[in-house]
Amino acid sequence: MIYAVAVLAPLAGSIIAGLLGRAIGDRASQAVTILCMILAAICGVTAWVQHIWLGAPDGVVTLGSWMEAGSLHLDWALRYDTLAATMVAMVTFIATLIHIYSVGYMSHEPTPTSRFFSYLSLFSFAMLMLVSANNLVQLFFGWEGVGLASYLLIGYWYDKPSANAAAIKAFVVNRVGDLFFAVGIALTFFTFDSVELPTIFASIQQHANDTYALFGVHHAYELIGVLLFIGAMGKSAQIGLHVWLPDAMEGPTPVSALIHAATMVTAGVFLMARMSPIMSMAPGALAFVTVIGGTTALFAATIGCVQNDIKRVIAYSTCSQLGYMFVAAGVGAYQVSIFHLITHAFFKALLFLAAGSVIHAMSGEQDMRKMGGIWRSVPITYAVMWIGSLALAGIIPFAGYYSKDAILEASYAAGSATGDYGYACGLLAAFLTAFYSWRVLLLTFHGTPRADHHTMEHVHESPAVMTGPLIVLAIGATVAGFALRPYFIGDYWHAYWNNSITNGANNHVLERMEDLPGLVGYAPLITGVLGIGLAYVMYVLRPELPSLLADRFAPIYRLLLNKWYFDELYDMVLVQPYRRLARALWQVGDATIIDGVPNGLAELTVDSSAQVVRVQTGSIAVYAFTMLIGLVLLVSIFLVFR
């Protein structure tokens, strides 16, 4: 079935490029991986179209059996429903564009890039396994698989210590979330005696009153929801577990676009939608999701306003946008969160790739303070960056307008305290988002050139292999919003989702969104325009203003510039104590205390034994003899007591 081809073709590409890359050469590896990705994209999009418009029914493609232990049965299987098919189509499409773009971006690499393309394809495969999983453990397989690929790609330039450190940080921080996810899987099995999604979803009502005692007695669903969400917080870089994402920008830019913007980091949002039958029965867990999402949206946006590295600004913006998606998921509007996930995939991939094109043009420079005044030299990049920023800021009619608007409407329509909190955070963050987006645009492309003469001479537009994907993504960032809106959250959403997402019996957010006061809908647009205006004032009309403000509000500025001191805090509270603890356990616990006893004994015997050991043939006899003593003892006791 073509659906299986869509998932497995990237794996084939990855293996060929990875194992044979040296033998067949760089060009051939690139060609193989890209061809496999194109094949996957064709199959993936076809499968999606077939499902939505040609009436192909839901189904499961079983590839083989995986684990068996007692009542636990697991298959390798691909789930084919609207949610999975939508994600497969999006992932294969974006991944293909990024593979193509990478050919241009990596063309100046001194070392062979077959490894890079192999990793990219491996990532795509893992992501596809994640979104098409039919049981939680396979979802976890994809979940960890994208983590591995992310680790490999962040650390791609393995000579750089900072890249290596960032790679390990990403993996370990993700693992913290993953542990909770895994425990959540265990609780799911404990509750349902199965981790297969169809079985779970079929017996949701049956276990609705199950409880589990942990810090008091709770509904099992609440606990499952919280555990799974902590897993999602790691992967989707929500506040507390977000620290790895900005550092992950050490990887090549296409990686940032593919993994750390468009696909992997959205896995947590996908998980919420996938598990919506359970989540929708867990109001407490959902409230938690909303609060964390809203807080992250605002918190990351504040940091984004003062960062100077172009990629880091976009990274924090990703963090913030993921917060939006969780706000939507938290108020039970999973469809809206997936809608924003898809539009975000287009415009954020676009922004990253455009930033990569800028970096490419500026000979590798990423600091915006050393850019400026280059818009005439890179017209296509400049144009698509505008489109991406308009979409991100939520300006009508670009994609982000529809989805972000819908999130804020949904959180308002929820009518709950947490929903209101999400709305307030989101509205404020929308203002900041527009501000920092235009800050990036103005600092990067306008004003007087701040780069050195040498760099400025080399500023050039990227080759067609890079601008091509940019233009395709720009089209997506423009039209995806109004083209998909009717299906994802508009008039046809019932038919489109076809019960692949459950909103819960008493949740009518999607209906209520339609008739809200007009101002609620326009508020994000208004704040967005205000944000753009502020950026224009600060960076064009009164360019002395930013440093004036930074001086005036120095503590706040430093807090934001240092990312709220999260890294410093973790280093002080977790990393350094752990290092000290490790040494102490080793030197004191093992070497002094535990070994104190046997060493004393050994010292008594070591002198005499050392003599014996010198004569090797003699030693065999000695130890055979020791062994024999045991046997003799045994036999004699038998004989005596019989």
Add this chain to the structure above:
Amino acid sequence: MGNAAGFPLLSLITWLPLLGGVIIMCVRGDDATVAANARWTALWTSLIVFALSLVLWTRFDPAEPGFQFIESITWLPEFRVGYRMGVDGISVLFVLLSTVLTPICILASWEAVQTRVREYMLAFLILETMMVGMFCAIDFVVFYMFFEGVLIPMFLIIGVWGGARRVYAALKFFLFTLTGSVLMLLALLAMWFRAGTTDLTVLLNTPFPPAMQNWLFLAFLASFAVKVPMWPVHTWLPDAHVEAPTAGSVILAGVLLKMGAYGFLRFSVPMLPHASMVFAPLMFALSVVAVIYTSAVAFAQEDMKKLIAYSSVAHMGVVTIGIFTFNPQGISGALFQMLAHGVVSAALFLCVGVVYDRMHTREIARYGGLVHRMPAYAVVFMLFTMANIGLPGTANFVGEILVLIGSFRVSFWLSLLGGTGMILGAVYALSLYRRVIFGRLTRDDLRAMLDLSPREIAVFAPLVLLTLWMGVYPGSFTRFWDASVGAMVEHHQAALAAPTHLAGLTP
């Protein structure tokens, strides 16, 4: 029950290596000839043994929970002690693990060992006899002999062919492991008095009074906990590993560490259900401490082998958690983790051996940037590092997730704390990999290093395949023990359900 092979297969697998050893002893000639002949004889012997053991793979009946390929010869009839051999779902794959790793070890020692080659190969063949015999024995006395017998060749391998502090390490190894064994001997006698036989098939169905069970359990614990090793009697292991030659570490980590856990599964849990239940919290506590404590200690290590040794202790902590959950997922996961660890940690020690053979140091700080010169090695090392972390798709994940699921049935906290190895393991394993493989290549002597030789590729290839095969299609392994584990769990629950009935029984 019965012997599906039609001939004494288990005895053949057990004793054939010893025959190879005898042949090696008969080799005469100058040193080079003897060494070459000894190597080839040992390799062929172990390969033939491996081929024979494949009969177990094909002819073993997974549907039968009891012992198969049974051989029974009366030995001391008046004491009802016999030479009894047999395998069930729990032991059969460990026989295979032993027969797979032995030829790999011999191949890995091909060039690394240049002194006393004949004796070295002899020691390995004896070791194989002892290991296989231990997993096949279904008579307590026979088991005990093999169980203790393993120590002798291992002791010699460390003490003769080991590193600078080999005598200290060998003695420590011997002292730790032997101390526990004495108590097991007492337990053995007590059980024999009670049941009147040392036949395991009888002992497994002999109910022991609860009070007696507790004492027996503690006696077994003394022996098995050292072998596993469990915290806090684990400190012999890092020293033994550091001083042992590469192949010695491989067998030590691959097979010998499984003896303790195997003992728990073979004796403690099925024979002493009440005591197992009573002491399970203690076992959980020790295991969780082992996972967290040794993972932290591993992070502080500066010696590659010590780091992997400590990581072994942490992984075995997961195994002991799984065993004492008494549910199919937990026990199945523990068994799988034992096999997976047998393959992966063996492979990791081989990885260390590769660079040790070239540089003669295990100090992590002496390395760095090896990926520039050894890309194939970097790939292999990465695969096993990831397997060690328990990445899905590799062998260890299956064991870890099953234990996690199984332990959740006992307690949320057991599951969460036992799972911290997922995080802490990533910390030490990735930082080891980074310091050895990544970074700039600055030292001149590292620049001269060669990538994997064909012999080394031949050593790693089967382990790579096994790791992935076990990760992607674990069913072909778990099917061997599903019936046995199911029977064990039922037996356990039945024994617990009838305490009064049990106490009133006399043998």
